[in-house]
Amino acid sequence: MSFLRALFGRRAAAAPARLGDPVEYKGFIIRAAPFKNEGHYQTAGVIEREIGGVRKEHRFIRADAYANYDDAVSFTLTKARQMIDLQGERIFQ
Numbered sequence: 001m002s003f004l005r006a007l008f009g010r011r012a013a014a015a016p017a018r019l020g021d022p023v024e025y026k027g028f029i030i031r032a033a034p035f036k037n038e039g040h041y042q043t044a045g046v047i048e049r050e051i052g053g054v055r056k057e058h059r060f061i062r063a064d065a066y067a068n069y070d071d072a073v074s075f076t077l078t079k080a081r082q083m084i085d086l087q088g089e090r091i092f093q
Helices: 002-008 069-092
Strands: 023-025 028-032 035-037 040-051 054-066
Touching: 023 069, 028 069, 040 069, 054 069
Parallel strands: none
Antiparallel strands: 023 028, 028 040, 035 040, 040 054
């Protein structure tokens, strides 16, 4: 088995994401959740909204990666706002 690992390499395991503080935007709640993956922080987050008394949630991960956590959080919030502007409530379909 070690031969196969040496041949194909090992990917570093992704660290679990921690949800950031909630940010309200146009009636939606955004929570950044970048996670460490191969030495960088991967863009990820959650967009939430209550619709008809039911809490809806959309989780997303993007290919963008950053060297530090704060930059990843900032970009995640920007990306989530962009998704909300483009899709609105359709994001939950």
